[in-house]
Amino acid sequence: MRIVICDNYDEMSKKAALIVASQINMKPNAVLGLATGSTPEGMYRILVDMYNNKEVDFSEVTTFNLDEYYPISKSNSQSYDFFMKKHLFSHINVPEANINIPNGEACDAEKECEEYENKIASFGGIDLQILGIGQNGHIGFNEPDEFLYSNTHKTGLTESTISANSRFFASAGDVPKNALTMGIATILKSKKIVLLACGKSKHDAISKLISGKITTLCPATMLNVHRDLVVICDKEAYHG
Numbered sequence: 001m002r003i004v005i006c007d008n009y010d011e012m013s014k015k016a017a018l019i020v021a022s023q024i025n026m027k028p029n030a031v032l033g034l035a036t037g038s039t040p041e042g043m044y045r046i047l048v049d050m051y052n053n054k055e056v057d058f059s060e061v062t063t064f065n066l067d068e069y070y071p072i073s074k075s076n077s078q079s080y081d082f083f084m085k086k087h088l089f090s091h092i093n094v095p096e097a098n099i100n101i102p103n104g105e106a107c108d109a110e111k112e113c114e115e116y117e118n119k120i121a122s123f124g125g126i127d128l129q130i131l132g133i134g135q136n137g138h139i140g141f142n143e144p145d146e147f148l149y150s151n152t153h154k155t156g157l158t159e160s161t162i163s164a165n166s167r168f169f170a171s172a173g174d175v176p177k178n179a180l181t182m183g184i185a186t187i188l189k190s191k192k193i194v195l196l197a198c199g200k201s202k203h204d205a206i207s208k209l210i211s212g213k214i215t216t217l218c219p220a221t222m223l224n225v226h227r228d229l230v231v232i233c234d235k236e237a238y239h240g
């Protein structure tokens with residue numbers, strides 16, 4: 001694991017955007033794994049600027065998002081589908097056919113998850129996966145538990161995540177109770193992983209991750225087995 005400690009959110013975002021742009025410049029048809037949440041918003045803003053300045057071209061890129069609430073309609077402004085269009089996809093030239101997000105409107109969640117997993121594999125896996133981290137150490141919607149799932153699956157959200165995400169909804173009661181998410185193995189099969197973390201509230205989870213110990217009670221610690229993980233965080237996430 002490599003750890004990059006930044007002065008602030010903007011520096012973290014810039015470093016992450018440069019890694020994404022380099023990946024695409026090295027391999028124009030790169031397969032990107034993308035994340036939602038407030039952490040990567042700055043990175044997406046910089047990537048849009050880089051696209052406008054012709055520093056990166058998304059025309060051959062394929063994307064797979066980590067997760068989506070379930071059930072949720074794509075037109076719901078809190079859906080991750082909506083988030084990705086708002087912050088990235090509607091501003092760049094990635095073809096719509098190349099965009100993949102677990103379908104929160106699928107009637108059969110199990111079938112949707114199986115097809116999603118297979119589709120990632122059919123592209124030869126993810127070249128670069130961007131991750132955030134939950135205050136409780138979740139990655140995607142892989143929440144702390146005695147057992148974790150390997151592959152893309154439907155899962156319940158913990159109270160901690162419902163409460164953290166309720167800031168985006170009218171009330172905690174409006175946060176969907178389930179999600180579709182890549183599993184731990186889906187994430188670990190990515191060739192390169194960049195995890196972003198910003199702020200004191202992430203310090204506990206980041207400390208556990210960099211301790212080197214592995215526990216399903218902090219799913220991010222599973223990333224310790226990956227051979228190409230870069231953690232880019234600000235001082236507060238690192239030092240507390």
Ligand code: PGA
Pocket residue numbers: 036037038039040132133134135138139140
């Ligand atoms: P955040 O969420 O970026 O909004 O803090 C991160 C996560 O829960 O994975």
